[in-house]
Amino acid sequence: MSLAVTLSRAQEGVAAPQVMVEVHLSGGLPGTNIVGLPEAAVREARDRVRVAIQNTAFEYPNRRVTVNLAPAELPKDGGRFDLAIALGILAAGNQVPRERLDNCEFLGELALSGALRGVSGVLPALMRARARGRKVVVPRANAAEAALISDADVRVADSLAEVCGWLRGTQDLPTPAAAPANDEVAGDGPDLRDVRGQRHARRALEIAAAGGHHLLLVGPPGTGKTMLAERLPGILPPLSESEALETCAVLSVSGQPVEAGRWRRRPFRSPHHTASAVALVGGGSHPRPGEISLAHHGVLFLDELPEFTRHVLDVLREPLESGSIVISRAARQSTFPAQFQLVAAMNPCPCGYAGDPRERCRCTPDQVQRYRGRVSGPLLDRIDLCVDVPRQPLSELGATRGEHDEDSATVRARVLAARHHAMQRAGRSNAEISTRELERDCALGPTERTWFEAALERLGLSARAYHRTLRVARTIADLDGGAASLARVHLAEALQYRRF
Known part of the structure; x- marks a missing residue:
């Protein structure tokens, strides 16, 4: 034959x-x-x-x-x-x-x-x-x-x-050498101990890590926004083997090397603001993964957020909700995973000094409005936490490390405990729970519900913001020892992160 x-x-x-x-x-x-x-x-x-x-x-x-x-x-x-x-x-x-x-x-x-x-x-x-x-x-x-x-x-x-x-049958073929079994995830990465002051921003970073929430940092140039974002992977829980394999699979199809000693680390991608929509979400005649897929199960950091073109930012809206991206071409259709955590940073105005006590802002109100208008409302509505990163006094920068300047290992221990509460309750992070699970796990008492609804009405928040605020409050309660019900203090802290 x-x-x-x-x-x-x-x-x-x-x-x-x-x-x-x-x-x-x-x-x-x-x-x-x-x-x-x-x-x-x-x-x-x-x-x-x-x-x-x-x-x-x-x-x-x-x-x-x-x-x-x-x-x-x-x-x-x-x-x-x-x-x-x-x-x-x-x-x-x-x-x-x-x-x-x-x-x-x-x-x-x-x-x-x-x-x-x-x-x-x-x-x-x-x-x-x-x-x-x-x-x-x-x-x-x-x-x-x-x-x-x-x-x-x-x-x-x-x-x-x-x-x-x-x-x-005349010779044997060898098997590949086993990959390192115990990879130290946070060992040699940037550490939170390097960040002095910024207690409010550090707290927001911890909440974002504990619940898998998207985060926006707003502040003048040089206040540590990028420094904070780079330290987020070091306080996130380690990747499970299945998550690490999914992440490495995206690297494999994109033709990028997989480092044997770092394959269990969460990816951190930081594309430049000149990146195109195809570079960000993927594409091409033979579809290839973009930055959002290369950040799967990791962090996508967008520095100078308003400097990205509005079209490029708006293509993020669907992946932020669905956790995947479908790229359709005439001959084929490809689906890539895109379950990433978005961290963005921006200045408060074009010159960067609006509200800064030491530098005078030179921007007109129209310039500030146009600058902030480059980021669409629907995209901002999908960001759970927005926090100010103000300029710190020079005396704090030169001081020795204080009790609030914790290292990444200390913060990571609290994050892991909070994630453990979420996994026991719903089997996933708080940012990923469905609306039905939200109603079950974020039950409010009559007094708390009345107060919360009145606050939402005054702030003019959308239905999406209502659910996202509840998820953040659930994470705050988990960091507070895994309280079964949400108290007003948890809701109030969650609301203060809704700036837009």
Whole structure:
């Protein structure tokens, strides 16, 4: 029989659909034809594979070779199918045993010498193959990613010759070295002990970390807004293994390296304000993840928020609610995860000194209004906490660390305790709980409800702001020892963070 089948996986967002590589050898004029919606890089595989097979001391069939990549309606791109195609051709020509291909998947691009080159999107493919209970052979260049999945049956190889030797039973392929099991998440990152003063802003940062809430820092230049934002990942809970793998999967499909010693750390992304909408949310003819997906399960920091164009900021509104982004193109549609925590910073006016006791503001009221109007109301409505970061007295900056200048480890312990209350109650952070869970977990007494509704009416807050304020109050209560019901003090503190 001149038919052989090998298995590989395509790349479609962070999904990795299975591709069946069917190879048939027939009579007729010698030639190779690849069908099944291949794009340019896949069509060119016929030349790479032919020369690689010849340079590996195997015989390329002097027959008509038809390669079908199924399912036919799924677009295939990149060099990830080279190894599977080469092995299918060799198996169809009885140069390697067909039965050894069963229950195995193959990923890798072939060099003309027969060497294997790394490909992107290996981690999602390994996660899918593990769920199906299959072995996977990947290039050694992808061994670091492959090592992150401890219970997957993965083999690494340097060349087509090594893979063929393994299939023939003449040699073994090594497994990747295990990734570090205990990664210190907060060890060498920026520490809150470096921030002097700013008690109100530090409190808001702690609440944001405990509940997973979005945060906006407003203050003059040089008051420590960026410094505070950079220290948020150090007080967040560590990533679980499944969350870390989801985060690394986004890096994998974007072609960025995964650092073995830092893979359990929450990402911190800080794009420049000149970034386009595509850079922020992802896109392209072959959709790739943007900054919001690269910040999945981490922090997206937007410094100088009003300097971003309004169109770019408004594309954040849907991902902030849904936790994902769907990118549609004429030929394909890709979904990327985008469950990030937004931290933004801005000046109070164009010159930056409105309300500053030491510097005189030179902006007119119209200039201030236009500056703040660059950030739309619907986007501000999705930000749970807004806090002033005023200029600190010089005496406080030079003073020794006080009792309120706690380090990240101390604050993180309180954050972990508050998150534990939320996980026991709802199984997720307070920022993610549904409206029904909110009614169950944020019950108000008659007196508190009357006072809270009157306060909302005076402030003119929306229905979304009503629910978001309750979520913040729930987080404050969790930091206060996990109180079962919300007191007026919790509601009052939550309301003071609704500036807009």
